[in-house]
Amino acid sequence: MQLLLVEDNKTFAQTVIDSLLRIPGTHITRASSRRSALDALAVGFFDAIILDLSLPLEDNLLDDAPEHGQAVFHQAREVAPGTPIFILTGSDPDEFQLSLTRYGHQADVWGTGTTISTIVHYVKDRVDELLVRLKEMSLDVSATDAITIDTRGRALDLSVEQKRALKVFTRLRGGVSCVARKLTGGLSDARTIKLSVIDDNGHVKVLCVAKLGRKEHIRIENAAFDSHVELLRMGAATPRLNHLHMGLGRFAGIFYSLAEGYDDTFFDLVKNKPSEAPGVVEKLREALERWIGVGTVRQVKIRDIRRRLVDDDALGQVLSGTTIPRLAEIEDIEVRAFESCIHGDLHGGNVLVNHEGFPVLIDFGDVGHGYTCLDPVTLELSFAFHPDCQSNSLSKAFLDNLENWPNIEKFMQGTPYAATIEACRDWAHDHGGSDKAVLAAGFAYAVRQLKYGTVSKERALILINSIANQLLDQA
Ligand SMILES: Nc1ncnc2c1ncn2[C@@H]1O[C@H](COP(=O)(O)OP(=O)(O)O)[C@@H](O)[C@H]1O
Ligand SMILES: [Mg+2]
Structure with a gap:
């Protein structure tokens, strides 16, 4: 058990440490000021924090004040939500000190099956009560x-x-015990893990996929699951098993059932069994019916559609080193666009397919309100740009022909994937709101591609310019 003891009174701290060290497996980091406590929180992972609210600003200063303890308290909640904080007070806690419990939770921090209060007060004179509590906790x-x-x-x-x-x-x-195998991850903090939970008879009790990432990102994915993914028809998306976000520092985890038997990604299918792919596109479209069916049509600017994929704050960075001629003029064009909930990142790697040709959706971090045709356009264009395709011949068939993308007949000519392209494009037009909305979706997708190191800027610009010319011609 890793504890952070924030206490400036040396004698008292030493008494507590002496007692705590008698609990097997206990490690203590001591901080004696606001500054050193914040430093410890910035780098360490703690199972619990023991906090005297009255602290000096820095070690060896004598300016004890409750503000310093409160700053540590709030920082601890921020960087380590759900990690129990045991607040030490000299006498019975006053109203203000008691009010801090409103920031607490009842949470099952260690998976014991019971919840605990994450913020509790202890009076220093009765520190034995805290020691008993910590012993149980250990x-x-x-x-x-x-x-x-x-x-x-x-x-x-x-x-x-x-x-x-x-x-x-x-x-x-x-x-x-569990058996864990990395599925993806490496560059960022996020990891996707295939996990088998093993019971005491050695049987696999649960087979699932764990996404372990920054708590802010996992919270968004979990909220999108609550608000939108759960509404899809049964079988459209992988079921969610748990969202764990307490006592895990700046991380959180979301756990999904493993899509057993869904052994191909949509990319694999298009490449290996191209004749089956159009049927899967149809089924995918049906799977999203609950979202598409309650959409609305609105007049929007192309800028609004681009913002769904690249917001204004990120645009400068995405465009650095490139110029899109007449960008403002293009983005000012108004289009009739169908709006609904969308997946938001519907590339072929986020669609898994079983041997009967049924698709299941994964990866819900971008699910939410958007422009309906972005999903089928993303699916189609991911064959050209997604890194999973760049290593295979799929992307080549698309990349060499991007200047024809706005003209579907030309774009389909001579490719073995014509029927799949047509199925994606029909979906985009049936639920896009207008031809221009579909062009705008292609434009937004291509602009986003400029931010990826794996993508040839030149190719993305060919697509951007071909769409831009078409839009400006029609304007
Ligand atoms: N429920 C699942 N069942 C089977 N495989 C999955 C599941 N969820 C994710 N995967 C695999 O893990 C990979 C990464 O997961 P994903 O949710 O797409 O995360 P990322 O945000 O890293 O793209 C997927 O491309 C897929 O191969
Ligand atoms: Mg993914």
Whole structure:
């Protein structure tokens, strides 16, 4: 158990430390001021924080003030939500001190099956009560930590918080160990892990996919699941099992059922069984019917559609080193566009397909209100630009022909993927609102591609300029 003790009174701190060190497996980081506590919070992962609210600004100063303790309190809530904070007070806590409990939760931080209060007050004179509480807590923490993560000899490359998330999930689901294998991740903080939860008979109890990332990102994905993904017809998306976001520092985890038997991505299917792909596009469109069916048509500017994929703050960076002629003029063009909930990142790697040709959606971080034709246009254009396609012949067939994208007949000529392109484009036109909205979606998609290091800027600009010419001609 890792504890942060924030206490400036040396004698009192030493008494507490002496007692705590008698609890097996306990490590203590001591901070004696606001500054050193904030430094510790910035780098460490703690199972609980013991906090004296009256602190000096810096070590060895004597300007004790409750503001400094409060600053530590709020920073702890910010960087480590749900991590228990035990507040020490000299006498019975006053009204203000008690009011801090409103920031607390009832949470099952270690997957024990019971919830605890994450903010509790202890009077220094009765510090024994805190020590008893910490002793109990250490048993919960060490039982969770004792869960093993097997990797079958492969590197997993997870932070202590991400490992904790896997252990808490395993314990919550009645497992004693788990087998974890990395599916994606490397560059960013986010990792996608295939996880088997093993029970004490050695049986696989749960087979799932864990996404472990920054809590802000996982919260958005979880909220999108609550508001939108759950409304889709049964089987359209992978079911969500848990969202863990307490006591995991700046991380959180979202857990989905593994899409068993959905062994191909849509990219694999288009490449290996192109004749089956148009049927899958149809089924995908049906799977999103609950979103599309309640959309509305509105007059918007192309700028609005581009903003759904690249917001104004990011645009400068995305465009750096490139020029799109007459950009403002193009973005001022008004189009009739159909709006609904969209997936928001519907490339072929985010659609898994089973051997009967049924698709299932994954990856819900961008789900939300948007322009309906962005999804089918993204699906179609991902064959050209997505890194998973660049290594195969799929992307070549598309990349060499991008100047013809606005003219579907020319664009389809001579490719073995014509029927798939047509299925995506029909979907875009049926639910786009207008031809111009479909062009705008292609434009927005292509502008976003400029930000990726894997994408040839030259190709993205060919697409952008061909769409721009068409739009300006029609304006
Ligand atoms: N529920 C699932 N079942 C099977 N495989 C999955 C599932 N969720 C994700 N994957 C696999 O993990 C990869 C990454 O997951 P994804 O949710 O798309 O995260 P990212 O944001 O990294 O793209 C997917 O491309 C897919 O291969
Ligand atoms: Mg994905």
